[in-house]
Every structure is written in structure tokens, then in C-alpha cells.
Amino acid sequence: MRIVVIGGTGHVGTYLVPRLVAAGHEVAVLSRSQRSPYRPHGAWDKVPIVKVDREASEKSGKFGSVVAKLEPDVVIDMICFTEESASQLVDAVAGQVQHFLHCGTIWVHGSSEVVPTTEDAPRRPFGGYGRGKAAVERYLLDQARRHDFPATVIHPGHISGPGWVPINPAGNLDLGVFQALIDGKEVALPNLGMETLQHVHASDVADTFLAALNNRSVAVGESFHSVAGGALTLRGYAEAVSGWFGRDPNLTYLPWKEWSQAVPAEDAAATWDHIAHSPHCSMEKARRLLGFTPKFTALETLYESVTALVTAGKLTPR
Template sequence: MRTVVIGGTGHIGTYLVPSLVRAGHDTVVISRGSRRPYREDPLWREVEMVTCDRDAAESDGAFGTLVAGLRADAVVDLTCFTVEQARQLVEALDGQHVVHTGSIWSYGPSTVVPMSEASPKHPYGDYGVAKLAIERYLMGQDRVRASVVHPGHISGPGWMPIGPAGNVDPAVVDGLRADGSCVLPDRGLETIQHIHAEDVAGLHQACLEQPDAAAGESFNSVCTEALTLRGYAELVARHFGHEPRLELVPWAEFVTRVPAEDAHTTLEHIGRAPMFSMDKARTLLGFVPQHSVTDTVLEAIDAWVDAQQG
């Protein structure tokens, strides 16, 4: 199958593109050419690379035409953030299978957990609202076959994962490494649900390779377990040889103890309290994430620490 991957050098594409080549797919990557994959792999030499600034091409109405001209059987769109972007792509295609990367933020706050793909969606914030609008557009049109993959907090070697305080402040990990100390809001029982980038890539590929089962469907893409902030902090402290020394403070105090931007990021994550089910992907596609949540976050943190020390 000839497959075009839009934005294929980022978190997901780093794993997806070599895997597609390994599976025998004729693979084309469209990217701005400004970033290298997070992991080296000799299979990248077999990938057809197309350099394109998507925003600029879309402003000229040329992006969809570019993708259509590559004559793909399927398109994986990892960098679509508005309905207008999705529409320009879809209207240039004719019957292909499009796999779109959504987000669990399209659901809004978790209610009855674990949340399934059939759970009501009430997103807030521009990002989540836009991702839901794209999903509804793709599922409502009939020009292409569409599948949507909704990742949780994508993690992996090469970048700091969402940390135990629900943000990406490196000082949180530094404190846990140094002596097991960490400040958390309230009782530290809000959840965050990570997913290894390799497993996100794997679910995209499962959709591509089983189009009859995946077309017209959306799928959660998370580890099979979520972490509470407290459990996460304890995990990291003990990983670095310390007993946890957690300070649980009311939210009003937490926001005075951390930088304002980090407090905002924390609230964005714990306000949704994500906890989702992976049953649908297993039932329809036979897909089960290979990375546990503990291995996912610790691998990412260890790689980040090594990079700082190296």
C-alpha cells in the first residue's frame, strides 16, 4: 500500500514511518524539513521525503492538491488542527482511507470511567473543541474513508513527558531525583493517562492495515492504566532510590508555589482527569498497547535525565 504520512518526523512518525516501511508499505512523508526523527533508523533511507510548509500551502489552496498528486492509497494526517485543514485535504482526495490524529481532549472532563468512545463529549478549550469538530466532519462526509485515533499524553524518549505535577516543569523531576520531594495540589488523586508514542503509531498502523474494521470509527489511544499524581510522584521518587516526601497543599496554595504557566498547565491536565478504555481497539482491531504506563513514563524520564547529563 502506498501511504502518505503528513508530519511524519514528530513523536508519532518517529515510530510509525519505519514500521510502515518494515511492513512493506511504499511510504511518503510530508514535513517542513526542519526536524529530524527522535530515533535514528536506517529504514528512513527508503522513505520518499516531500518538503512542504503546510500552513503556507494551505493558504494558497495547494496543500490538498499536493497530497492528491502523490497518488496514495491511504493518508495519515498527524498535524491537522482545524476543520478547514481537514476539509481541504478531504476535498482533494477520492476514496482513500484517511487516518486522523485526534486527542482525548476532544472528550472534555472524564465522568463515568473508564471513558469509552461512546461516552458523551463536552470539550472545552480551543484545542479540544477543534478536535471534536474535525472528528464530526470526518465521520459525516462520504468522500473518503476515515478513522480517528485519540491519543492521551504522548510520551517517549526525546522529550519531557507530562510529569507528576501534571506539567512539564523539569524542577518537579529534579526534586524527586534529589530527595523524593514534590509539591502536589489537593490530595494528589487526579489522574493523567499517558501513552507511548510507539503504541500511538501502532494503533494508526492497525487502522491502516484493517480499513474495513477501522473506517468510520474512532479509537482511544492510551496506556491501559492511568496514574494518579500521587502514585506517579511516588513511582519516580522510588525509581531514583528515595522514599517519597510529598507535600499535598490546597490548590490556592499550589498556584503560589509554582510558576503561573506551570500551574495553568497542571489545571489543563488534571481538570480533564483523563481515564479511558482501550477495549474498542482490542475488540475491533486486535490492538493492545505494548508499553505499560510505568515503563512509558520512566523510559521518557530516564532518557530526559541522560540527555541533561550528556
Template sequence: MRIVVIGGSGHVGTFLVPRLVRAGHEVVTISRGTRQPYVPAPEWQQVRQVTADRRQEDLAGTFAGRVAGLGADVVVDMLCYRSESALALVEALRGRVGHLLHCGSVWRHGPSRKVPITEDGAGAADPVGEYGIEKDRIARMLKAETAAGGLVTTSLHPGHIVGPGWHPVGPLGNFDPTTWYTLSAGRPLRMPGSGTELMHHVHADDVAQAFEHAIARRDAAAGEDFSIVAPTALNVRGYAEIAADWFGRTATLESVGWDAFRESTAAEHAEASWQHLSRSQCLSIDKARRLLDYAPRYEPDQAVLEAVRWLVDHGQLETAGPLVDLPG
């Protein structure tokens, strides 16, 4: 099949595009062309790359038509954050493309009430914040489109994506690199809340696996939405203790209130911590296992360790000592 991947050089596309080429598909990617995939692979030599700025072309009303003109059998949209953009793409592809797959987010669900949260939102409050609300709106629109006999669609909703080449969501629910230095040095780490708040990570290649399986199992995936996460979730305290072990240290955690945490933390990091930890999410993957044969390779700590090791090896993360000899 000819498969068009919008945002093909991003976190998931880095792994998905080579998978699709190895499976024998003709692959076309659309991106701004400002960066290379995070992990090199020889399969990229067989990929046609189209340069386009989706944001600008959406404003001009030309992007959806550009995608439709590529003559794809399948379109994978990794880069849609607004329901207006998603609807324009659906209308342009209806009757012309066999399957549209959308990359959503587990933040389509709000804070957890009981876990694990299922795709129908059981166990979660309503989504909060513009990003989560829009991702939920897109997923509902796609499901309704297929139910009405229109374009065949599937939405997949990853957790906190982890992989080599970028900083993972850390033990405090933010991207502050000093957290890793503190843990590697065995220094006390100020932790907001109780330490039982949950984060559900997933390796980018496991997300790519889920997309590949959904493409291959079009009939099973048609009109469905799936949570795509690791088999287990981490809580703040456990995550910090596991991470300290990677450096041969024991985590020393100081529980503080949110006001005190915000006073001692840069505003952007404190806000990221609140956004992640206040949701405290753990998602079920039963549906993805049953319908897509989704079988994630990585536990969340294994995925994060791979990312941290890559950052340390490439001089992009300062730590007080080396990682001990642990399996990745």
C-alpha cells in the same frame, strides 16, 4: 500501498514510518524538514521526504491539493488542529484516496465524570478549550463523511504521548523539569488538589502500532474513532511515588490548594497542570482491542521511565542522583 504521512518526523511518525516500511509499504512523509526523527532507524533511507509548511500552504489554499497530487492509497494526518484544514483535505482526497487516518487527542473529551471514558463521550463532560473542541469537531466531521458514503476515514485519539527524545507530562501534569529533581532528591513536592487526579499516558510506539493496525484493518476501522492509551492510567500521588522509586527515594508530597500552587509555580507550568489535572481522564481501549487488535506494550510508568532515562543519559534532564537499576 503508497502511504503519505503528514508530520512523519514527529513523536508518532518516528515509530510509525519505520513500521510501515518494514511492512512493505512505499512511504512518503510531509514535514517542514526542520528536525530529524527522535529515534534513528535504517528504514528512513527508503522514505521519500517532501518539505512543506502546512500552516502557510493551508492559508494559501494549496496544501490539500499537494497531498492529493502524491497519488497515495492511504494518507495519515498527524498534524491537523483546525476543522477547516481537515475539511479541505477531505474534499481534496474524496474519490482519490482509499483511506484517511487522522490523529486526534483524548482532549476531544472534557473532564471525566466517570471512568473509563468511551469513544462516544460517555463518562465525560463536553470538550473544553479550543484545542479539544476542534479535535472533537474534526472527529465528528470525519465520522459523518464516511457514514454518508464519502471518503473512508478513521480517527485515533492518543493520550499523553511519551517516548525517548522529549519531556513527558510529569507527575504534576506539567513539563517542569524541577519536579524530577525534587523527587530524585527526596525533597517535599507541592501537589495541587487531592492527588487522585488522573493522567492517561501512551508510548509513541503503541500509538504507531494502532495506526498500523487501522491501516491493515481498513474495513473494521472505517468510520470509527478510537482512544489509544496505555492499559492503565496514573494518578498524581501514585505517579510521584513511582517516580521517586526510580531514584531510590520515597516521595514526600504536600497537598496545597490551587491558588497556593499557582503562587509558587511558573505561570506556564501551573496552567499546564490545571489543563491536565482538571480533566482527570482515564480512557477505555476496549474498542481498539476488539476492532484493531490493539495490544499496547507499555504500561504508563514504563513509558515515562524510558523517556526520563533517555533525557538523563543525553544530559537533557538534571537530577540529584542516578536512576537505580530498574527495567525500562
């Protein structure tokens, strides 16, 4: 099949595109060409990369036609954030594509209630990102059920892997938290450190998309989580990182108001987003319908991510 991957040079596309090529598909990637894939692979020599600024192209009403002119059998959209953006693309490729796969987020659920959260749980998103992604999901699944548009939605957790900084045990992107744990220094966590994060290896997200593509008959009209099995508490995550470097964890705990005033506002905002969601999502639906289970646990994913940062010289073991 001819597959167009929109945003295919990012975290997930780095793994997904070579696997699509290896499976015998003809693949084209749409990208702003502002980054290269995180991992080199010979398959990229066979993949044309069409340079396009999606936002600018959508403003002129031309983005859908750019995709449609590539005559795809399948579209995999990794970078759609609004219903308007989704509808412009759907209008352009409806009746042409056999399968349309969209990358969502587990944040469509909002704060966790009964855990593990299943895909049929009520949507109570908050924040612009979660609300926007929930609107896209609602629109695409409505198009599938009312108009036979062949849409599938994949909802990843905190995508992680070698080449970029994962969400740390304090719920933000401050590399200093990892370095302090490596050094055995005191690290303060908000509240009691019992809120949760749910990472997922980018490789497993890629394989979730492949599983949905290979099981089209049960995937169309459905959404699926893509997370590592189980969620990590902030405390458990921090203790694991300390242990990787032969340290005993040196953790303290502060009430949210006090903790948030002790860190930069940007870090506090990121942490609040993560702990307010405290996700813990189920992978049972993907196992049951797609035959897919993630290969990496959360800690395996994070160990690979952190050791890659050490190798890159961004973290220094003592």
C-alpha cells in the same frame, strides 16, 4: 500501498514510518523539516521527505493539491487541528484514497465523568485544542457515514517516550519536578494529588495506527483511543518516580489556588488543563475491533522517558 504521512518526523512518526516501510509500503512524508526523527533508522533512507509549510500552503489553498499529487492510497494526518484544515484535505483526496487516518486526542471528551471513558461517551470538550480536535472528528466521521469517505480517527493520550519531556507528576513540563523527586526534595502537588494522567508510548500510538490500517473494514467510520491501560494519579506517579531512584516520596499537598500561585503561570495553566481533564480512557474498543492492546504500561513508558532524560544529561541522579 502508497502512504503519505503528514507530520511524519514527529513523536509517533518516528516509530510509524519505519514500520510502514518494513511492512512493504511505499511511504512519503510531508514535513516542515524543522526536526529529524527522534530515533535513527535505516528505513528513512527509503522515504522521500517533501518539505511544506502546511499553514502557509493552506492559506493559499494549495495544501490539498500537494498531497493529492503524491497519489496516495492512504493518508495519515498527524497534525490537523481545525475542521477547515481537514475539509480542505478531504476535498482534495476524496475518491482517491482508500483510507484516511487522523490523529485526534482524548481531550475531545472534556472532563472525565464515568471512567474508564469509552469512545461513544458524549463529547464535552473545553479549551481551544480539545474543541478543535472534536470538530475535526465530528466532520471526518460525518464524511465517512454520509459520503463514504474512508476516515478513521485515533485519539492518543499524553504521548511520551525517549527524546522529549513527558508530562510530569505535577501535570506540566517542568523538569525541576523530576529532579526534585530524584533528589528526595519536597514536591508539592495540587489538591490531594488524586487527579489522573493517562500517558501512552509513542510506539503504541504508532501500532494503533497500524492496527487500524490493517483492519480497514472495521476501522473506517470509527474512532479509537490510544492510551496505556489504566490512568495514573499524580500522587502515584510521583511516588513511582521517587522509587526509581531509591528515594522515599517527600510529597505535600496544597489547595489549587495556593498551589497555582507558587509556580510560574505557564506551568499552572498546563497543570490546570491536565487535572481538569483527569482522563481515564478505555482501550476495549481497539482490543475488540482491531485486536490491539498496548505493549507499554504508563509507568513503563514514563520510566523509559525519564531514564532517557538522565542519559541525555537533562536530569542528574544523586
